[in-house]
Amino acid sequence: MSLAVKDDQIYTYADYLSWNEEKRLELIEGTVYDMSPAPSRIHQTILGELFFQMKGVLKNKACSIFPAPFDVRLGKRNTQRDEEIETVVQPDISIVCDSSKLDDRGCAGAPDLIVEITSPSTAIKDMREKYRIYEKYGVREYWVVYPSEKIIMVFLLENGSYGKANVFSSEETLNSSAVQDLKIDLAKIFI
Numbered sequence: 001m002s003l004a005v006k007d008d009q010i011y012t013y014a015d016y017l018s019w020n021e022e023k024r025l026e027l028i029e030g031t032v033y034d035m036s037p038a039p040s041r042i043h044q045t046i047l048g049e050l051f052f053q054m055k056g057v058l059k060n061k062a063c064s065i066f067p068a069p070f071d072v073r074l075g076k077r078n079t080q081r082d083e084e085i086e087t088v089v090q091p092d093i094s095i096v097c098d099s100s101k102l103d104d105r106g107c108a109g110a111p112d113l114i115v116e117i118t119s120p121s122t123a124i125k126d127m128r129e130k131y132r133i134y135e136k137y138g139v140r141e142y143w144v145v146y147p148s149e150k151i152i153m154v155f156l157l158e159n160g161s162y163g164k165a166n167v168f169s170s171e172e173t174l175n176s177s178a179v180q181d182l183k184i185d186l187a188k189i190f191i
Helices: 012-019 041-058 124-138
Strands: 024-030 032-034 066-069 072-075 087-089 095-096 105-110 113-115 140-148 150-157 165-167 172-173 183-185
Touching: 012 024, 032 087, 041 066, 041 095, 066 165, 087 124, 113 124, 113 172, 124 140, 124 150
Parallel strands: 072 105, 113 140
Antiparallel strands: 024 032, 024 087, 066 095, 072 087, 095 113, 140 150, 150 165, 172 183
């Protein structure tokens, strides 16, 4: 089926699965978002180095790491039917420490940590829509990477809300609160 989006329609994961599109799409509370065109070289360099460092730390641990494209389905319950799920996102990196959330289609429920690497076309969505849904559905830690500024903003979920962001620059080491022993040398990320 080819995608013909109507502004006034709410779409579900069942719709998402039926679309035969070559471009990547996300659903946020039933609204379709076209993912930006091919990521830039800088985006991919940062993604690769973050993934490399994270994967090394997570080796032989209970947590699993997934780079995009990887479907994260968010909803009221992890066992919702496809027709009930209205949010499906593809974070740049997802770390999941509860293997019961993983299936052949991705992750059903909130990952422990999500990383989004911004671009001029995604920064507003990453800090508005995605921030709000990650908070709403219980993502314990949300990292927003700003390549041009060479910073990472880290939001921690406390009592159901994200507090004030902790900001890390390229001279620092970032220690995750949600994933045990995860430390990232930011000097290697922002080259």
